[in-house]
Amino acid sequence: MSDVSNVSNAGKAWQYGIAIFILGLGIVYGIGAAAFPSEGGYAGIGPNFVPILIAVALGVTGAILLWQVATGGLRNFTDELAGVTANYRGGLWLTTGVLLHALLITHIGFVLASTLLFVCVARGFGSKRWWLDAIYGTALVLPVFWLFTMVLDVSLPQLFNDWI
Amino acid sequence: MMDTLGFLLHGFEVALQPVNLMWAFIGCLLGTAIGVLPGIGPALTVAMLLPVTAKVEPTSALIMFCGVYYGAMFGGSTTSILMNTPGESASMMTTLEGNRMAKNGRAGPALATAAIGSFVAGTIATVLLTLFAPLVADFGLKFGPAEFFSLMVLAFVTVSAVLGASMLRGMTSLAVGLAIGLVGMDNISGVARYTLGVPEFVDGIEFVLVAVGLFAVSESLYTVLYQSGEGDSSVNRMGSTWMSAEDWKRSWPAWLRGTAIGFPFGSVPAGGAEIPTFLSYTTERKLTRHPKDFSTEGGPGAIEGVAGPEAANNATATGAMVPLLTLGIPTSATAAILIAAFQNYNLQPGPMLFLDNAPLVWGLIASLYIGNVMLLILNLPLVGVWARLLSVPKPQLYAGILVFATIGVFSMRQSWFDLLLMYVIGVAGVIMRRFDFPVAPVIIGMILGPMSEKQLRNALAIAQGDWLVFFKQPIAATIMGLTFLVLFVPIFLRRRGVRLSEDD
Numbered sequence: 001m002s003d004v005s006n007v008s009n010a011g012k013a014w015q016y017g018i019a020i021f022i023l024g025l026g027i028v029y030g031i032g033a034a035a036f037p038s039e040g041g042y043a044g045i046g047p048n049f050v051p052i053l054i055a056v057a058l059g060v061t062g063a064i065l066l067w068q069v070a071t072g073g074l075r076n077f078t079d080e081l082a083g084v085t086a087n088y089r090g091g092l093w094l095t096t097g098v099l100l101h102a103l104l105i106t107h108i109g110f111v112l113a114s115t116l117l118f119v120c121v122a123r124g125f126g127s128k129r130w131w132l133d134a135i136y137g138t139a140l141v142l143p144v145f146w147l148f149t150m151v152l153d154v155s156l157p158q159l160f161n162d163w164i
Numbered sequence: 165m166m167d168t169l170g171f172l173l174h175g176f177e178v179a180l181q182p183v184n185l186m187w188a189f190i191g192c193l194l195g196t197a198i199g200v201l202p203g204i205g206p207a208l209t210v211a212m213l214l215p216v217t218a219k220v221e222p223t224s225a226l227i228m229f230c231g232v233y234y235g236a237m238f239g240g241s242t243t244s245i246l247m248n249t250p251g252e253s254a255s256m257m258t259t260l261e262g263n264r265m266a267k268n269g270r271a272g273p274a275l276a277t278a279a280i281g282s283f284v285a286g287t288i289a290t291v292l293l294t295l296f297a298p299l300v301a302d303f304g305l306k307f308g309p310a311e312f313f314s315l316m317v318l319a320f321v322t323v324s325a326v327l328g329a330s331m332l333r334g335m336t337s338l339a340v341g342l343a344i345g346l347v348g349m350d351n352i353s354g355v356a357r358y359t360l361g362v363p364e365f366v367d368g369i370e371f372v373l374v375a376v377g378l379f380a381v382s383e384s385l386y387t388v389l390y391q392s393g394e395g396d397s398s399v400n401r402m403g404s405t406w407m408s409a410e411d412w413k414r415s416w417p418a419w420l421r422g423t424a425i426g427f428p429f430g431s432v433p434a435g436g437a438e439i440p441t442f443l444s445y446t447t448e449r450k451l452t453r454h455p456k457d458f459s460t461e462g463g464p465g466a467i468e469g470v471a472g473p474e475a476a477n478n479a480t481a482t483g484a485m486v487p488l489l490t491l492g493i494p495t496s497a498t499a500a501i502l503i504a505a506f507q508n509y510n511l512q513p514g515p516m517l518f519l520d521n522a523p524l525v526w527g528l529i530a531s532l533y534i535g536n537v538m539l540l541i542l543n544l545p546l547v548g549v550w551a552r553l554l555s556v557p558k559p560q561l562y563a564g565i566l567v568f569a570t571i572g573v574f575s576m577r578q579s580w581f582d583l584l585l586m587y588v589i590g591v592a593g594v595i596m597r598r599f600d601f602p603v604a605p606v607i608i609g610m611i612l613g614p615m616s617e618k619q620l621r622n623a624l625a626i627a628q629g630d631w632l633v634f635f636k637q638p639i640a641a642t643i644m645g646l647t648f649l650v651l652f653v654p655i656f657l658r659r660r661g662v663r664l665s666e667d668d
Binding site for chain 2: 015018029032050051057062068086090095102103110137151152
């Protein structure tokens, strides 16, 4: 347990966040487990036993993580991204694509929603020509749609009919 | 012995049916493609393909999934050798010598020794699987809940403690996976746990959703956030794949040693192909008569340093089929997802599978022989075609990955809620990767958690609540003892200066 990690302040805040989240999850799971029945018949343990065990595991790992972060940071961890500026704009495009796809798929059908997703993600990764991506996207999505709905019998939302 | 041969011949009858040959070929083709493409691995691909289980017959689908798993192991070497990025983590060691050889104009022989080595190792390992699987399955019939529970504890400890840089972070990931696995109806008492009143949660959190979120979404998001600008995209020239007599002479002992190291590591729950490929590489470096050729000595790249690890990673993948088929224990994330595929058909891998579904099991094993031949043909003469895949630009590559990912998730329940949850899990995956929390324990915890709880409660019910049952029965006690020893492996490895990252 020697090499204490070198992280930026932002990285440190995230580490605290993770440790507190795990600890909190343990507490929430513990509270949940208290409400489950303990009656277990011959086994002697009921549906609450394993949840209690896992709540304890989460609580203990969370607490140790918190202790590590408070005393210098996660151990055996080198922050390879310490000086890297994240491309949040790209991340935002990707997020927009996934969320729009989730919200629109039942309204505008699989083909249009997925093409939209394709264009947004490609945009996030720096593609400049959205119309070309729309063509690539459609060229990928249409055959996939037919393959899944007609050959594999997986039902996907349509816009008009079986073909789109 | 004769029985085994008879079963295997029946297996070939199943595997050689045109429809199964077609699925094996599709699997090998897809597997090679995703092995070549950096960023996506076999675990993700099988997870995304799980919806086909709705229509395709179980034997065919499982043959295809195994083709994907194997194909990725074959294809991974292409990327490692031609670019300086491993296509998947099991090819990390190949990159060291393979890329150096390619830089010195010997990409062809490096690719050839990788492909032929993968074929040799895959085939020998499949023979071993054929011989050992029935024996292990027979032995497995003696297992009761106590033994199975002990085995699962061993699997938990190995995947979370041995893998990764930190045992604490591995254990944390495992606890999170187990916690996710608890959501839903308890399969013994019927009590609903941690459903927060959300009806979608009563059936539990869909495994595909977590796998796709953690692999596809988080990989894309991580890449766009932190790696979208960079990337050494220079691809080495290929040249002829002809191996000289000297290349053969140096390769074949390395293939055999790689197989001997890889197979046993695959067949015990030791988590992934990282350790065996590393061991094979160090063994070759120690035994070589040409130490000056190794890249670590500034040499032009040593062919045995490619041959050994490539053979080892294929043998590991085949070895992993032993505990998966005979005991229902997954030793890697991909194997865990294969269990989910079985479960989609209401099949439970384990000793009973060999009795109840012999045609399926043996068809699958026979298809591994066929798949190896297909992969050799796909990879050796056609390697130039695959290399062209490396020129797919990142924006369209990741856009395509996400389109496929959403099909896998959405088609399960037609629910947009699942798509949102997939995104949230993807974000969590980015944070985990950013701070070096391994992902495989989450997947394995989620799949094995509910199974192990059932075995624990059954074992205790049989023993009338006596906890010592896990230490009184010889098999269970031995496994528990092993589990305890495994906890010291990371300390031992760290002392020797080995740092591991996980297998995807």
